[in-house]
Amino acid sequence: MDNSFKFKLVILFSLSIITTASELIINIENRNKTSLNGKWNIIIDPFENGYYDYRYKPHENGYFKNIKPKKKSDRVEYDFDISPTLQVPGDWNTQNDKLLFYEGTIWYKKSFDYNKNQDKRVFIYFGAANSNAIVYLNGEKIGEHTGGFTPFNFEITQKLKEKGNFVIVKVDNKRHAEGVPTLNFDWWNYGGLTRKVMLVTVPETFIQDYMIQLAKGSQEKIEGWIKLNGKELDQEVAIKIPELDIQRSFKTNKEGFAKVSFKGNFELWTPQNPKLYSIVISSKTDEVTDKIGFRNIEVNGREISLNGKPVFLRGISIHEDAPLRSGRAFNKEDAKILLNWAKELNCNFVRLAHYPHNENMVRVADSMGIMVWAEIPVYWTIQWENKETFINAKNQLSALITRDKNRASVILWSMANETPLSKLRLDFIKKLVQFTRMKDPTRLITAALEIHYKDKNTVIIDDPLGKELDVLGCNEYIGWYDGPPDKCDNIKWETIYNKPLIISEFGGGALYGFHGDTLTMWSEEYQENIYKHQVSMLKRISFLRGTTPWILKDFMSPRRHLPGIQDYFNLKGLISNRGSKKKAFYIMQNFYQEKMRAEQ
Ligand code: GCU
Numbered sequence: 001m002d003n004s005f006k007f008k009l010v011i012l013f014s015l016s017i018i019t020t021a022s023e024l025i026i027n028i029e030n031r032n033k034t035s036l037n038g039k040w041n042i043i044i045d046p047f048e049n050g051y052y053d054y055r056y057k058p059h060e061n062g063y064f065k066n067i068k069p070k071k072k073s074d075r076v077e078y079d080f081d082i083s084p085t086l087q088v089p090g091d092w093n094t095q096n097d098k099l100l101f102y103e104g105t106i107w108y109k110k111s112f113d114y115n116k117n118q119d120k121r122v123f124i125y126f127g128a129a130n131s132n133a134i135v136y137l138n139g140e141k142i143g144e145h146t147g148g149f150t151p152f153n154f155e156i157t158q159k160l161k162e163k164g165n166f167v168i169v170k171v172d173n174k175r176h177a178e179g180v181p182t183l184n185f186d187w188w189n190y191g192g193l194t195r196k197v198m199l200v201t202v203p204e205t206f207i208q209d210y211m212i213q214l215a216k217g218s219q220e221k222i223e224g225w226i227k228l229n230g231k232e233l234d235q236e237v238a239i240k241i242p243e244l245d246i247q248r249s250f251k252t253n254k255e256g257f258a259k260v261s262f263k264g265n266f267e268l269w270t271p272q273n274p275k276l277y278s279i280v281i282s283s284k285t286d287e288v289t290d291k292i293g294f295r296n297i298e299v300n301g302r303e304i305s306l307n308g309k310p311v312f313l314r315g316i317s318i319h320e321d322a323p324l325r326s327g328r329a330f331n332k333e334d335a336k337i338l339l340n341w342a343k344e345l346n347c348n349f350v351r352l353a354h355y356p357h358n359e360n361m362v363r364v365a366d367s368m369g370i371m372v373w374a375e376i377p378v379y380w381t382i383q384w385e386n387k388e389t390f391i392n393a394k395n396q397l398s399a400l401i402t403r404d405k406n407r408a409s410v411i412l413w414s415m416a417n418e419t420p421l422s423k424l425r426l427d428f429i430k431k432l433v434q435f436t437r438m439k440d441p442t443r444l445i446t447a448a449l450e451i452h453y454k455d456k457n458t459v460i461i462d463d464p465l466g467k468e469l470d471v472l473g474c475n476e477y478i479g480w481y482d483g484p485p486d487k488c489d490n491i492k493w494e495t496i497y498n499k500p501l502i503i504s505e506f507g508g509g510a511l512y513g514f515h516g517d518t519l520t521m522w523s524e525e526y527q528e529n530i531y532k533h534q535v536s537m538l539k540r541i542s543f544l545r546g547t548t549p550w551i552l553k554d555f556m557s558p559r560r561h562l563p564g565i566q567d568y569f570n571l572k573g574l575i576s577n578r579g580s581k582k583k584a585f586y587i588m589q590n591f592y593q594e595k596m597r598a599e600q
Pocket of ligand 1: 572
């Protein structure tokens with residue numbers, strides 16, 4: 001191997017240390033943290049003038065340097081401190097009309113002081129930034145992250161000063177063909193620092209990650225692990241569940257990893273009784289508390305079993321659109337409103353489409369007893385042959401599982417939505433499935449497949465991807481994109497798989513308050529009629545074990561242009577953008593009521 005190649009390898013390795021995010025720290029909300037939320041100064045930079053020079057080469061002295069004129073003859077053509085501001089967390093599109101359709105770069109700057117503690121380490125944590133973020137601290141690049149819906153953190157201990165720190169983030173939401181998602185998708189491409197930004201202070205050796213869940217198939221045996229990060233990796237760690245008088249300790253190996261296993265007489269988490277235990281995970285130098293529920297989820301043939309009992313997943317699909325204002329949802333209140341609407345619909349399940357939603361959603365679902373389908377945006381036709389695209393998808397999946405693997409509410413990981421059949425696509429998703437089984441053997445794996453007709457009136461589920469999945473998801477729009485509503489009445493459903501089916505999307509659009517007869521497009525009566533025919537068809541599918549109609553609430557989409565009706569909203573919500581229930585809402589509510597009664 002010649003020297004120049006060796007030299008390149010060293011550079012690559014050191015660059016990879018600088019640029020990629022450090023391993024994700026979980027359970028941020030129960031850590032010692034300082035919020036950087038609030039107003040940030042911004043510079044809207046469509047030509048990325050703050051990053052590239054006029055030869056379109058990366059600038060050494062880009063805006064990340066936050067340069068100030070020192071003397072009156074100095075020429076500096078930007079100044080964050082007198083620039084407009086945006087609220088963080090929050091998308092930029094709905095905070096400023098000029099930015100509603102904006103796709104490009106916006107520079108964010110936040111100044112802060114910090115009381116350094118010599119024995120502590122500090123990480124800067126982002127709940128999410130859509131979709132590519134380059135992070136600088138005090139003029140130095142500390143890292144980069146791609147993927148608009150997953151958390152990331154960088155260590156900044158050595159780079160912090162007591163006074164006058166400034167963090168600058170170049171956020172860019174431009175779409176890319178090789179991206180995940182790719183160029184085309186049916187939701188608003190909200191840009192910005194869409195979730196919380198925190199400084200997290202931890203001991204030199206700290207508890208970075210852990211998994212504490214029931215072993216597959218068991219209702220009493222916990223199997224998991226604890227991972228330390230720091231210098232003192234070889235030490236004792238412990239798990240305490242005070243309420244059950246459980247206290248167990250384990251030894252880490254020299255990588256700071258300890259397998260944990262112990263038995264207990266647990267009150268199992270169910271939608272009716274979403275029992276969460278207060279858990280204390282400790283090591284010699286660190287202690288983290290968490291609230292974790294224990295439940296078992298499995299498939300047996302065509303049954304989905306929760307704690308050994310067959311369950312029907314009475315669900316609804318949800319986008320991460322804020323409930324009573326436009327823009328991205330991000331806080332606990334948003335989550336409570338959205339999930340309470342789902343509860344009103346008699347749901348015990350939600351599909352969080354089409355990307356990882358904020359952590360508040362799954363933590364509120366944990367406490368409200370709502371089971372969750374979580375998903376990554378492998379959506380429509382991404383570049384299956386592109387290695388970077390695969391790494392991007394896998395990184396998003398890895399971050400999602402890392403963040404939410406201790407949430408009892410999360411029962412399904414979904415790999416993809418409406419992806420076209422091909423060998424490349426199958427291989428791509430199979431690798432994601434294998435990765436998921438390795439990373440979390442306790443949950444079920446699914447994907448939203450497209451329907452396919454065997455003959456005029458027979459839908460058959462025979463997508464080869466079905467073989468890799470535990471639960472089949474299938475999107476169908478019979479009565480909307482596919483024939484009139486009464487087409488449902490003659491449709492038979494078949495499957496080549498002995499597996500449970502979730503109809504992961506169905507429905508149609510209606511403008512709240514617009515009324516007409518059942519044939520009047522966009523009227524509530526038209527939508528209601530679709531639901532009536534759909535529900536009677538659903539009752540005839542013998543292997544159906546769940547439904548998540550599309551969708552809980554009208555949401556913004558750049559693909560919906562009908563003036564006076566859509567005005568950039570997808571109107572398939574059962575609830576309007578301002579929280580009003582459409583007639584179809586009650587069709588679903590009654591169907592689920594019947595299901596609940598049948599289960600009693
Ligand atoms: C698709 C897709 C959704 C989309 C919906 C629609 O099935 O998965 O993202 O919003 O159809 O057309 O409304």
